[in-house]
Amino acid sequence: MGKAGRIACIFTPYVLTLGALASLIVVWLGCTKSSSDSLNNIYYFRADLSNLTASGGSSLLDTLSSDLGDLTNLGSDDFEAALAIAKSNNDIRDFYDIGLMGYCAGNKTSSGSYEVDYCSKPKSQFWFDPVSVWNLNSTTSDTEDILPSSLKKAINTYKTVSKWMFIAYAVALVATVVELVVGLFAICSRLGSLATSIVSGVAFLFTIAASITATAMFAVLKGAFESALKQYGMHGSMGKNIYVATWIATAFAFGASLFWLLSSCCCSGRSPYHGDRRRGRNAVTAEKAPYTYERVGSPYGATPGDIPPVAAPYTQHQNVPMETYHRQNAYEPFRHV
Template identity: 30%
Template sequence: MANFGRFVCVLVPFLLTLASLIAMLIAGLSGIADKSLYMFRVNVTDLQLSPLSVSKILDGSGIKVPSLDDINIPNIGTRQSQTNNITAADLGLYDVYDVNIWNYCYTSQNDTRACTKASFNWAATALNTTTGEFNSMLTSTGLNVTLPKEITDAVKAFGTVSKWTQIVFIIAYVALGVELFFGLFANCSRAFSCVTFLVAFIATVAVGAAAGLATATSVVVVGAVEASAKLYGVDADFNTRFLATVWLGVAFAVAAGLFWMFTICCCAPDHSSRHSRSRAAEGEKFMNQGPGYQRLSDPHGNGYQSGYAQQYPRQSYGPPQQHSGAYEPYSHARV
């Protein structure tokens, strides 16, 4: 019964660890296995950007900006008036961008959804390419006009945070896998339980860091878009399903760590039955030594004479006694 209790005590944190790994995989593989789940979304469907607004944005960065009346923007042509607004379609942008851990997905005007190929440090490559395309667009007149340093720095910062989020997610996956491996042997002894608890502590920290980085990235980007780009028709929101999934993984990891600690303090493996069986076996060995007892009155020695008496028979130090009718004080036959 004690062994069954130990098994249940180990099974609970093992299942919690498995649940944490599944939750982190669901969140981390959004956009790959589950394309309906995303970290945060940027919607540029209603983007309306006038050439005058672009001029003001660039002028605020300290760059000497030329007149944008005659700038030939791809898909737009030569602008003769600053009253015509630039839309997302004019800039070659999709309507909706869903950003994930390993890639991003996009939806076009005809509601066609597709996702880029998952890769490590995808944000740096994609954003640098996009920045270069915007710089090419702004310098289409041959003038040296680039995006402000504040914008390029923000793009680089997002790429760095996205890269570290991917790294921490990998560490969390590996730590949870190692925790499950040692958890398979935690039922054997407290030593395995202690090692599993130490690995669970590392896994919990990694899972919490991954969830924190993903949440912080989503909140910062959405907050920046809502504070500035919303004036030009750009909208952003973070996915509550993603946040609920990733923080549920954190909750499972914390609970698993606590239960692994209980397997060290409580629910110790029961070795009493094994010790009692070994003691019984040793007792049987001692009891079976020697031929046993034999009857002393048996003339052939086949009775219950002790083995000691057989090995060491009593020696006589006097002349043999003659059986006679005389009274013998120690003779039981006369009694």
Template identity: 40%
Template structure:
């Protein structure tokens, strides 16, 4: 019953930890395969250029705030959209890279046509992706946009490292958690590892939510006047924060498992009965009689040659 109780004690936190691992796996898989609808729906940030690229030669493409438009940037974007075809209708950003594609004007159906190669510590640079790095626009890019992209670039590497570390600690928790089947010490070690996993997972989720929310704010402030819009990926954030919730719950149950169900088997007490006719030590003859039985000294003649005197042998005398 001890092992069975121990198994029941760690079953819940183990299942929760595996669930957190699956959520992290989904987060890492986003924007890796253009042919997978599941992976295409998982992104942190999305830039929508459909309204801009649908008619790049239209001088009235922007209906509002015409006095704030940077004509040089507008012309460069229009040139890229018309001649080089580098501008797609949308761009979706994941942990390892981005995917881009087109949107049907009538059905509004999105089709992913390209996914960038995998890259650790990836960050989305619209200047490079949109082919503006070899133009004067790179220097004349709005300051708000430049500052926002620089901040995003610095945080992106830490964010990726936090997700990778959380993934490693999650796998480690599952492996170390096997030792929790045998003792509470195993639960203690597992809880320590899982606590680190929980901290890194929470930090990664918080950082990615904050940094991409800031990036959306920058895009909406600077690029909205060019009919370029942006938004957060709700599906990705749901997956990530659901994984954090599973991780927090797992941490609670791993902690509880330290105090419950030791895993030791119940031992039966063994009663040892004395066998009959065994030797029992008698009391010293010099202490006198006690109770109904008394021990006395009786002389025994010494036999044999070369002996003298007498000896005394104690024995138990029963009174009839």
């Protein structure tokens, strides 16, 4: 019963840990395979460039054609000129989805659906660089100032924070795997549960830190994207599935950490027999074998705990068989059981 109770005690946190690991894996696999519609719908941010226009509202390609390639007439800044050149060279796709380790791109159909046909190679500490991806550096060598100032500041912040976010997700994933391995030792004792609860605490802290960072960072990036590029017909939106996955992972990690801690305080897994033996007592009472003898109370027939009556003074006139009251010849009566 001890081991069975111990296994039942750690079943809940172990299942919660498996749920956290599965949810984190979903986050990691987002935007990594162009042929998978399920993975393509797991993204943090989508940049929709299907309706690119000049700052005045006219088509970039129409403006470029009418001016015969005179980039000085395209707009008041180099960014609009770079957009026109990239669009004419088919370097800009209709949309871009940003994931944890890469991005996916594709075209928007006439029905309004998004079809992915390309995903970048997964890369550690990935961040989406619009200047290089959209090939906006073909018109100028000064790529630092080609983006609008408000968007450039947001992109630089995103570049820095995205590296920390990747590290947080990596630590959360590794800690969750270690938690599952160490959790196997929790079957043996509460000390194993204590060690597992420490690891689960680390996994939870980095999971919630990564989730908060991703949600806040891309919310800020969306706002900067909309305010700086809306005049060019660009639209930014946040994904849904990847945020559901990361916050489910956070909830599972919290539940696992809580139940691992509880399992370290109860369900020791030691049977009562072993517990009594540690205290010098045998918890199992052996059955009496037939035809054995045990000492009876004094006087005969008294129950343990009874106060024995005071014996009458002995006189020589009393017939005491076998001289029971003489110490040198005294014997102890036994009863047959």
